[in-house]
Amino acid sequence: MHTVVVGSKNPAKINAVREVFKDDFAVTGKEAPSAVSDQPVSDEETRTGAINRARYLVEKGAEIGIGLEGGVIDTEEEMLLCNWGSLATRSGDIYVAGGARIPLPEEIAAKVRNGEELGKVIDEYANQTDVRKGEGTIGILTRGMVSRSEMFSHVVKLLYGQFLYNEDFF
Numbered sequence: 001m002h003t004v005v006v007g008s009k010n011p012a013k014i015n016a017v018r019e020v021f022k023d024d025f026a027v028t029g030k031e032a033p034s035a036v037s038d039q040p041v042s043d044e045e046t047r048t049g050a051i052n053r054a055r056y057l058v059e060k061g062a063e064i065g066i067g068l069e070g071g072v073i074d075t076e077e078e079m080l081l082c083n084w085g086s087l088a089t090r091s092g093d094i095y096v097a098g099g100a101r102i103p104l105p106e107e108i109a110a111k112v113r114n115g116e117e118l119g120k121v122i123d124e125y126a127n128q129t130d131v132r133k134g135e136g137t138i139g140i141l142t143r144g145m146v147s148r149s150e151m152f153s154h155v156v157k158l159l160y161g162q163f164l165y166n167e168d169f170f
Ligand SMILES: O=P(O)(O)OP(=O)(O)OP(=O)(O)OC[C@H]1O[C@@H](n2cnc3c(O)ncnc32)[C@H](O)[C@@H]1O
Pocket: 007, 008, 009, 010, 013, 038, 039, 040, 068, 069, 070, 071, 117, 118, 119, 120, 122, 131, 132, 133, 135, 136, 137, 138, 139, 148
């Protein structure tokens, strides 16, 4: 059985990977440092966080490591949610893919600009706990149309697809 390790204990991320790798791989979650801020604030930082997590897992012995990282980007007009993923292999190959982005309400953006972590801000905004482990900010802001797990599933499909295209695995 091939194995995949996801660099997080967050069920929204682990389920996203299980959804895509299905029965061909055993998928587990393990904490992996992103080595960027807890709240990444650019595409570059968020993407780097995803790659760092994926690389760390392979260094620690994973056959395939997957890093998924959420962040925000601030533009002239608005602050957007951004998401990145990375897949690392034992042979040293790295794949990356970006996910959906939607604007944050100004009320949320202002707090994040002020240094608060989105995970905390969205819980207050939605009057819920651990939104980041469930439907996510994207789920709240789309009335559940796209959950955080579904959004990350799409990123994982982009990663796994590139992996299949480039490697002689199966
Ligand atoms: O345990 P880990 O894997 O770190 O999972 P996390 O939920 O903290 O997720 P990230 O580190 O990837 O996200 C970076 C920050 O952005 C927040 N965040 C990003 N996307 C979010 C979403 O859809 N819903 C809630 N919080 C989100 C999150 O809470 C963190 O503060």
